[in-house]
Amino acid sequence: MIRPTLTKSYLTVLLMLITISLSYSQSTTGTIAGKVRTSDGAPAELVTVLIKGVASTTTNKNGEFTLKNIPSGKHTLTARLIGVKPVSRETVIRAGETIDVELVLAASDEQLQEVVVSGSRTNKFAVKESQYVSKMPLKNLENPQVYSVVSSELIKEQVITTFDDALKNAPGVDKLWSSTGRAGDGAGYFSLRGFAVQPTLINGLPGLTNGALDVANIERIEVIKGPSGTLFGSSVISYGGLINTVTKKPFDTFSAEVNYTAGSFGLNRAAIDLNSPLDAEKKLLFRVNAAWHDENSFQDAGLKRNRYIAPSLTYRMNDRLSFEVNAEFLSTKNTNAAMLFFNRAAPLLWTNLDQVGYNPENSFTSNDLTIKNPITTFQGQINYKISDHWTSQTLVSAGSAKSDGYYSYLYERGRESTSTDQIFDRYINRQDAETHTTDIQQNFIGDFNIGQLRNRLVVGLDYFNRRSKDNSSAWVADGAITTDGNDTGNLTPEGVDALIAAADAAVPSDGRQQVFSAYASDVINFTPQLSAMLSLRIDRFKNGGETVSEDNKYEQTAWSPKFGLVYQPVLDKLSLFANYLNGFANVAPVTSGGVVTVFDPEQANQWEVGIKTNLMDGKITGTLSYYDIRVTDKVRQIAMNEYVQDGENYSRGISFDFITNPIEGLNILAGYNYNNSKITQTGVNDYAGRRPEEAGPKHTANAWVSYKFLKGAIKGFGLGFGGNYAGENPILNRATTGTFTLPSYTVLNASASYGFRKWNLIFKLDNLTDKEYYKGWSTIEPMRPRSFAVNLGYKF
Incomplete structure (x- = not known):
């Protein structure tokens, strides 16, 4: 539990820093803001710009870069x-001044594109900086928090067409179950550092979904590890971390790319990425990504129909003021993924897959029973440069996610005395629900000196509103199935509708949550090598809604601190770090026997130490860390009308992430994660002393190696190889039921590609050995067998 004295100390320090910084106007350093262009005038992206031994950065899509807090005097850029x-x-840098510099590379844009196509860019899978992880521009080496990145280049190279497959490249992330499309929590679930997590952030803002996401508009996926309540609150995170999707943004040159992908199980996918300035001054920039995706299942029934478009607009009014607007419209029509739910209140009849006798080709569904998940997201951003040291950032996000159609699941009944087959009952309802979210943030981001101490500070206010309405039908039983494929259900819309009509109507629900927050985070450089991060959040949570009972309407205040230290023995190449991170969850009061018991928010606190590298001009990047997360203040009942808030569990482990580009054309990424989780004190004795079912496997690993030939007769030809490993996974682990364990597995993938001028052809083969493997979370879900995909792309 966070002590009041510690919270007050954090608050006092931050308020002092903010007050001093706002009043401080002197500076002994200057700023370089410039642009790198090619010889024919096009912006040059991902170019390293540096002053040796002082600072370095990388140009963005517009060729722009900024180097701040450069000591006064003469330097070589x-x-x-x-x-x-x-x-x-x-x-020549003068104190308090900003100079503009333009550098021109001795290469045309076409030659530069050849460099890009050949794969000789330094470490194209690595991202050195993120403005979302810490809500300010901060290099990975300077950030005491660990995060992994899945880049758009990697998604393209691996012919990835689903969000779930993209996350296979994020170390420590393991799938629990597929998107169900059902109301409220229909997105996919993944385990991260021992806790279940869903992809709930888009560009650092809430982006909830009741279904799966499309990859067409993804610039990168950031997996931010560890409790992150200080900067992101409690409503859209898990104690293991969070998943942030960064979308593609407009830039100031014309570009167009079309791709067509065909493959196993009826895969047909077309995508386009079009970018263009809309005026001669290149102040108004437009980009649109769109995709058309049809696919069937590897099982005897199942389909996926996605229609997606994502326009975005940027307007740079002047050097100080800019506007950004982006939207996403996703329409999906899918059948449920086949999942067998174990009876969680009865002893298991078997403990491994061999005993179940399940044929993974059986879907136990029909292509006539589908669910639709239309998703709409709007985001707007206003950036205003108040001065050379301060920027105002105003963010607005609004989204809606709906569930409309049939959702079913199969729940274990048991074995009848006249049969040796296990029987599962099908339960189905007609989903009719929607969730609307609104988030408004105002941030002030500063980069300034107090004496010789550099400060990078963000101060923000955040308002989050989520309203969920559910008018779904009652659940009805629709037949029974056996694991060998017998099914007595009526798998037609007319048959299901008749069952629903004969049942009692369900009670609709209408709930609402509001969160008002303020936060501040300061990164202080005592020297260029040594920095500290001090952060604090105050969060006011309000739960209500039209159908929420008075007992469940409550308000709660939480404080969330964060602290980090970074020391770089070799500046911009090697850093040692330590962090303390906090996350929290609001706990509703309990009313029993007329007695109301009020609780404090549940707390998760992480300590972590590790090392990060950025060696050989970025050719070798990696992170190795040990973390220890302890969840406390969990509510448990010890007697009638008597509750205590002393429940706890822990999650500890090792995280490793490595990306390298040792020679031109060769790219290697690898990751490993070990997690040891245990529930140590709980009111539900079923779980006491056991590994949580949401924790996933103890051991996971991923790797991908690709090489593109840059010279000779086979110039442009490329090969790729890699895969994933997951250890044994106790998907059901309770005293009542016993333990059901999914076996470990290794799945291998390979690709071959050829790029010539503006054409690119990639052939990808997934699950080379046709490995039969499963995922689950008190469920069994078969994964896809061997499959292939062919992608043909053309860039205008």
């Missing part, structure tokens, strides 16, 4: 890109 001759320029 250098722009580097592997495969292109570096260019340097002498600059």
Whole structure:
């Protein structure tokens, strides 16, 4: 539990820093803001710009870069890109001033694209900086928190067409179950550091969904690890971390790319990425990504029909003021993934897959019983540069996610005396629900000096509103099935509707949550090598709604601190870090026998130490850390009308993430995660002393190696190989039921590609050995067998 004295100390320190910074106007350093272009005037992206031994950064899609807090005096500024001759320029920095610099590479845009196609860019799978993880621009080496990135380049190279497959490249992330499309929690679930998590953030803002996401508009996926309540609150995170999807943004040159993918099980997918400035001054920029996706299942029934479009617009009014607007419209029509739910209140009849006798080709559904999940998201951003040291950032996000159609699940009944087959009953209802979210944030981001101490500070206010309405039908029983494929159900819409009509009507629900928050986070550089992060959040949570009982309407206040230390023995190359992170969850009061018991928020606290690298000009990046998460203040009942808030569990482990580009054309990424979780004190004795079912396997690993030939007769030809490993997974682990364990598995994948000028062809083969494997979370869900996909792309 967070002590009041500690909270007050954090608050006092932060308020002092903010007050001092706002009043401080002197500076002994200056800023370089510039642009890197090619010889024909096009912006050069991902070029390393540096002053040796002082600072470095990377250009964005517009070729722009900024180097802040450069000591006064003469410096040599250098722009580097592997495969292109570096260019340097002498600059003179004066205290408190910003100078504009333009560097021109000795290569045309077409030549630069050849460099990109050949794969010789430094570490194309690694992202060195994120503005979302810490709500300010901060290099990975400077950030005491651990995060992994799945880039759009990797998604393209692996011919990935689903969000779930993209996350296979994130170390420590393991799938629990597929998207169900049902109301409220219909997105996919994944385990991360021992806790279940869903993808709930888009560009750092809430982006809830009742279904699966499309990959067409993904620039990268950021998996931020550890409790992150300080900057993101409690409503959209888990104690293991969070998943943030960063979308593609407009840039100031014309570009167009079309892709068509065909493959196993009726896969047909077309996608387009179009970008263009809309005026001669290139102040108004437009980009749109769209996809059409049809696919069947590897089972005897099942389908997926996605229609997606994501327009975005950027308007740069002047050097100080800019506007960004982006939207996503996703229409999906799917059948439920086949999942067998164990009876969680009775002893297991078997403890492994061999005893179940399940044929994974059986879907136990019909293509006539589908569910639709229309999802709409709007985001707007206003950036205003108040001064050379302060920027105002106003963010607005609004979204809606709906569930409309049939959702069914199969629940274990048991074995009848006249049969040796296990029987599962099908339960089905007609989903009619929607969730609407609104989030408004105002951030002030500063980068300034107090004496010789550099401060990077974000101060923000956040308002979050979520309203969920559910008018779904009652659940009805629709037949029974056996694991060998016998099914007595009526799998037609007319038959299901008749069952629903004969049942009692369900009670509709209408709930609402509001959260008012304020936060501040300061990164203080005592020296260029040594920095500390101090962060604090105050969060006011309000639960209500038209159908929520008075007992469940409540308000609660939580404080969430965060602290980190980073020391770089070799500046911009190697960092040692330690962090303390906090997450929290609001706990509703309990009314029993007329007695109301009020609780404090549940708390999760993590300590972590580790090392990060960025060696050989970014050719080798990696993170190795040990973490310890302890969840406390969990409510448990010890007697009639008597509750205590002393329940706890822990999650400890090792996280490893490695990406390298040792030679031109060769890219390697690998990851490993070990997790040891246990419920140590609980009011539900079923779980006491056991590994939580949401924790996933103890051991997971991923790897991908690709090489593209840059010279000779087979120039442009490429090969890729990799896969995933997961250890044994106790998907049901209770005293009442016993333990059911999914076996460990290794799944291997391979690809071959050929790129010529503006054409690119990729052939991908997944699950090379046709491994039969399963996922689950008190469920059994078969995964896809061997499959292939062919992608043909053309870039205008």
